[in-house]
């Protein structure tokens with residue numbers, strides 16, 4: 586029996602599942618206050634939720650810094666948003682599945698003069714087949730576990746100096762698919778049969794566990810970190826998967842999905858509303874706070890994961 590079944594089974598409550606289902610029908614809270622001149626950093630802003638969120642923040646006067654993989658798409662989004670909303674829009678090109686690129690982004694953000702008012706870790710992937718980057722690192726592990734952790738840790742000295750900032754993790758209710766927790770000895774799915782939804786769920790669960798640790802480190806600097814489910818929305822998610830997935834997505838998922846504009850409204854509210862200035866270490870369904878499922882509240886698992894990743898990064902020559 587999976588040890589997680591014994592550990593978590595008794596802690597699951599149906600009321601939490603009903604709450605999630607209720608929250609799926611709710612619209613996000615809206616913040617109408619502008620955000621002029623404030624800096625919003627968004628990863629993966631070339632499409633979907635990241636793109637809509639960049640437009641939303643720009644429409645409220647924010648200075649936008651995107652962290653994107655594709656130069657051409659980035660330039661076209663930059664031009665479009667800057668012209669439409671008349672705000673500064675910049676980008677850094679980085680493949681967030683590559684450790685040197687992630688570190689370069691961390692160094693760049695750390696060197697900025699301006700405080701980072703909102704940092705949105707949005708870039709994410711849903712891969713039906715296991716994929717490695719050119720140096721053999723599993724992509725889901727790199728993008729979901731390592732990237733936000735490394736960047737946030739590298740920014741600690743900046744946050745200590747600036748004493749302001751909100752970090753938002755674009756997470757997913759899919760973390761519930763890792764219902765019996767993480768396999769800490771096989772975070773890159775080398776020993777088990779990989780399935781897209783389980784690996785994606787594990788990636789999102791890992792983000793929640795690491796959020797607890799980061800929240801403790803960030804609180805003394807007046808910086809908050811929260812996670813949110815952005816709704817089930819029509820985006821380019823899963824675009825690299827096969828034809829069967831594309832057919833299923835087009836004919837089923839997309840028909841049930843909302844516009845990513847609701848995700849952008851929620852991310853604007855969570856990043857800017859005075860009501861949320863002190864909120865930290867919370868999971869939101871759009872903008873409704875939700876009690877996390879038992880594996881996401883496991884502080885021992887959070888410590889073990891953090892230690893495991895620390896060891897992995899040390900082996901790669903990265904000390905955080």
Ligand SMILES: NC(=O)c1ccc[n+]([C@@H]2O[C@H](COP(=O)([O-])OP(=O)(O)OC[C@H]3O[C@@H](n4cnc5c(N)ncnc54)[C@H](OP(=O)(O)O)[C@@H]3O)[C@@H](O)[C@H]2O)c1
Pocket residue numbers: 628629630631632633634635652653654655658679680681682683707708709710728755756757758814815816817818819820821822823824842
């Ligand atoms: N759509 C939903 O219903 C839904 C539900 C729950 C959670 N989410 C989460 O929402 C976030 C945004 O996804 P989306 O639905 O908006 O999908 P999307 O349209 O595919 O957008 C994903 C963004 O992430 C970028 N990205 C992916 N891998 C990257 C890498 N290695 N380096 C740099 N950028 C990378 C993509 O860049 P490229 O243009 O270069 O590919 C794109 O800009 C993800 O974290 C996803 O897990 C989505």
